[in-house]
Amino acid sequence: MANYSQVMLMFGFAVVAMAPALIISRMISPRKRSNPVKFLPMECGQVPSGAGRTHFMMQYYAFILMFVVFDVMAIFLYAWGATLLELEKSTILPIIAFLGIMFGAMAYALNQSKRRDIW
Amino acid sequence: MSVIAPKFKLSYFIKSLTDNIFWIIVLLTLIGIPIIMIVLIFVDLPVHDGELVNPFLAFTMIFHPELAVPFLKSIIYSDFFKIAAFPGFGFAALLAAATIFAERKLLAKMQLRVGPFYCGKFEGILQLMGDGLKLISKEIIIPAKADKPLFWAAPVLFVATAAAFVALIPVAPGWVVADLDLGLIAVFAVIGFFPIITVISSWSANSKYPFIGGIRALHQMVSFEIPLILSLLGVTILTGTLSLSEIVHAQENYWLIVFLPIGAIVFFISMLAELERIPFDLPEAESEIVAGWLTEFSGMMYGLVQLGSYIKLYAFAGLFVVLFLGGWQGPMVVPPFPEEIITEGIQAGPITVQIAGLPIVSQEMLNGTLWFTLKTVAVIFFILIPRGVFPRIRIDMLLSIGWNKLIALAFVNMFIAVGLIYAGILGPGGIW
Numbered sequence: 001m002a003n004y005s006q007v008m009l010m011f012g013f014a015v016v017a018m019a020p021a022l023i024i025s026r027m028i029s030p031r032k033r034s035n036p037v038k039f040l041p042m043e044c045g046q047v048p049s050g051a052g053r054t055h056f057m058m059q060y061y062a063f064i065l066m067f068v069v070f071d072v073m074a075i076f077l078y079a080w081g082a083t084l085l086e087l088e089k090s091t092i093l094p095i096i097a098f099l100g101i102m103f104g105a106m107a108y109a110l111n112q113s114k115r116r117d118i119w
Numbered sequence: 120m121s122v123i124a125p126k127f128k129l130s131y132f133i134k135s136l137t138d139n140i141f142w143i144i145v146l147l148t149l150i151g152i153p154i155i156m157i158v159l160i161f162v163d164l165p166v167h168d169g170e171l172v173n174p175f176l177a178f179t180m181i182f183h184p185e186l187a188v189p190f191l192k193s194i195i196y197s198d199f200f201k202i203a204a205f206p207g208f209g210f211a212a213l214l215a216a217a218t219i220f221a222e223r224k225l226l227a228k229m230q231l232r233v234g235p236f237y238c239g240k241f242e243g244i245l246q247l248m249g250d251g252l253k254l255i256s257k258e259i260i261i262p263a264k265a266d267k268p269l270f271w272a273a274p275v276l277f278v279a280t281a282a283a284f285v286a287l288i289p290v291a292p293g294w295v296v297a298d299l300d301l302g303l304i305a306v307f308a309v310i311g312f313f314p315i316i317t318v319i320s321s322w323s324a325n326s327k328y329p330f331i332g333g334i335r336a337l338h339q340m341v342s343f344e345i346p347l348i349l350s351l352l353g354v355t356i357l358t359g360t361l362s363l364s365e366i367v368h369a370q371e372n373y374w375l376i377v378f379l380p381i382g383a384i385v386f387f388i389s390m391l392a393e394l395e396r397i398p399f400d401l402p403e404a405e406s407e408i409v410a411g412w413l414t415e416f417s418g419m420m421y422g423l424v425q426l427g428s429y430i431k432l433y434a435f436a437g438l439f440v441v442l443f444l445g446g447w448q449g450p451m452v453v454p455p456f457p458e459e460i461i462t463e464g465i466q467a468g469p470i471t472v473q474i475a476g477l478p479i480v481s482q483e484m485l486n487g488t489l490w491f492t493l494k495t496v497a498v499i500f501f502i503l504i505p506r507g508v509f510p511r512i513r514i515d516m517l518l519s520i521g522w523n524k525l526i527a528l529a530f531v532n533m534f535i536a537v538g539l540i541y542a543g544i545l546g547p548g549g550i551w
Contacts, residue, residue, distance in 0.1 A: 003297045003298055003299050004297065004299065004305075006198065006202065006286060006296050006297040007283050007286045007287065007296070007297045007299075007305065007309075008283075009198070009202055010202050010207055010208065010282050010283050010285070010286035010296055010297070011279045011280070011282060011283040011286075012279075013202050013203060013207070013208060013282065014208060014275075014278050014279035014281075014282035014283075015275055015276075015278075015279045017203075017208065018274075018275050018278045018279070018423055018426075019275055021255065021419050021422070021423060022259075022271065022274075022275065022419055022420065022423070024255060025254075025255045025256070025257075025259060025418055025419035026259060028255070028256055029255075029256055029257055029258045029259065029418060030258050031258060032258075036263075038260060039260065039261070039262060039263040040262065040263065041262040041264070041324070041325065041326030041327070041415065042262075042326060042328060042409060042414050042415060043326075043327060043328070044409065048326075048327070051325075052262075052264065052324070052325035052326045052327055052330060053322065053325060053330055054327060054330070056331070060338055060514070060515075060518055063338060063341070063342055063518055063522065064337070064338070064341060066522070067341040067342065067344070067345065070345050071344060071345060071348070074345055074348040074349050074352075075304070075307070075348065077349070077352055077533075078303070078304065078352065078355060078361065081352045081355040081356045081533075082355050082359065082360065082361050083359070084356050084359065084537070084540060085359040085540070086359075089541060092537065092541075099530070106522075106526070110522060110523065
């Protein structure tokens with residue numbers, strides 16, 4: 001467990017080391033609040049219209065859904081891959097069955113993701 | 120505006136100098152000494168040779184180096200040094216800064232420009248320092264409707280996550296911040312945080328271009344995470360372990376790129392996509408959506424994101440070296456330490472000093488660091504070069520490459536690895 005805490009220590013060290021950069025920058029940089037236009041979001045010089053978090057068509061939403069499933073399945077394969085040297089050769093068969101299910105599901109999902117009209 | 124001092128007078132200059140010195144002394148006396156006292160009360164000083172390290176001992180160390188060496192050793196082998204300096208943050212930040220400068224010069228040469236030139240005597244070598252000063256003294260402008268706490272936190276979190284990634288990369292035998300049994304899984308866990316931070320920053324900016332860029336970054340990182348994970352399955356199958364140090368130890372005779380070239384290529388392409396570099400720089404496409412999810416970052420916040428992305432680049436290059444190019448393994452080129460340093464001491468002019476435990480770091484560590492750094496720099500150059508060569512690809516091409524081609528190639532790579540094991544070429548009975 002001590003090793004895992006070192007990753008968190010490194011994370012914390014970076015936060016502690018980098019936050020002063022922002023604080024020092026805030027201290028020494030000029031701050032003028034004269035112009036309200038200055039604090040508008042960037043829209044290439046135009047006055048921004050509408051909300052920043054707009055609704056727009058996400059045609060590739062299917063890929064996010066696929067990620068949720070196949071990321072977990074890819075990680076499951078590591079449990080088999082890390083112990084392959086100790087396993088018998090016949091244990092490849094259930095893995096091939098698992099991969100077959102995975103390939104079938106992935107092919108179907110990819111096929112469906114091309115149908116823009118349902119998204 | 121750019122004139123430094125329009126009414127320069129030497130007497131004013133000297134007065135300002137003496138004023139500054141006066142205020143420094145006053146502040147040190149009023150703030151520094153009490154802080155030192157408080158620290159001395161609450162913090163246990165290091166004990167060396169049964170004696171507390173006090174200023175007197177520190178001064179004697181200057182004249183008696185044999186006292187300083189064990190003290191220096193105890194500092195270098197401490198956890199804090201590992202996190203802050205050598206295999207950790209300082210080393211990564213140094214390489215990241217060097218990468219930024221090298222990239223600007225390299226791209227300039229590829230496009231027949233000169234690149235940074237005027238800052239510093241030689242080839243603009245001080246350009247980065249100048250950029251840092253510029254960034255830190257610029258005003259930070261935050262959009263009025265932004266989620267301010269999240270928006271402030273996002274750059275710092277980005278750098279911190281990149282640093283946590285660096286913590287897992289072994290640089291030399293035993294020189295790694297966190298030597299985990301499940302190092303590869305930990306790498307995937309840390310990589311999974313980057314899209315979240317990107318989406319946090321783009322959502323909190325409450326502006327249109329960052330939002331579009333953030334959604335693009337989410338799609339891209341998420342689609343290429345699966346080929347990235349699957350392409351490393353072959354490495355795990357061949358070495359039978361998930362620990363990064365063990366994987367390097369297993370490559371003593373043969374680098375894994377010899378057996379798994381397809382996996383290495385798939386991993387490299389996914390790496391480019393995870394790093395948002397050309398040809399996969401859709402989240403920051405400057406000709407389409409200004410600067411993507413970086414649009415609203417100004418001043419030092421942009422500097423932090425840039426630093427974080429280059430630390431991430433170093434970490435990915437280091438991971439490629441560890442997994443496919445044999446990590447620190449290489450022929451021994453560092454000469455062995457002469458024996459008489461330990462037995463007879465160092466001859467420095469008329470003085471001979473005998474110092475206990477002198478080789479502070481071992482020969483293997485120096486050699487390993489040298490080879491790791493050389494290989495990492497080579498991989499970093501391969502990551503930089505596409506920026507001068509390739510155009511940006513469309514998002515549907517990107518998704519089709521990630522989901523159709525790279526995943527299929529990653530499975531081909533996995534079956535090659537299984538075939539090598541089951542044919543007896545590698546593994547327990549093979550040439551490993």
